[in-house]
Amino acid sequence: MANVTVVADIKAKWPQGQCSYSPGNPEELAIIAIDLLVKELGTPAALSFIDQVFEKYSGEHGHYTAPPEAPALPA
Numbered sequence: 001m002a003n004v005t006v007v008a009d010i011k012a013k014w015p016q017g018q019c020s021y022s023p024g025n026p027e028e029l030a031i032i033a034i035d036l037l038v039k040e041l042g043t044p045a046a047l048s049f050i051d052q053v054f055e056k057y058s059g060e061h062g063h064y065t066a067p068p069e070a071p072a073l074p075a
Contacts, residue, residue: 012036 006029010021023029037046 014039 004026006023006025008021008023008029010023010032012019012021021028021032023032034046034050037049040046041049
């Protein structure tokens with residue numbers, strides 16, 4: 001595994017506000033990206049997108065098994 005350092009200044013804006021991030025490693029960058037995906041797409045669509053990424057790389061970095069489907073929320 002590589003030791004990766006991230007040097008970034010991320011500014012995100014949306015109608016309700018804005019925020020700034022300065023991740024220092026890939027894990028922090030991933031958390032920021034997931035947070036922004038959920039804000040933009042909502043939780044179910046963000047989970048679907050993340051599952052697609054894991055499926056794409058499942059053969060390269062180990063075996064990925066999608067988590068079981070969460071029960072539907074009551075309407």
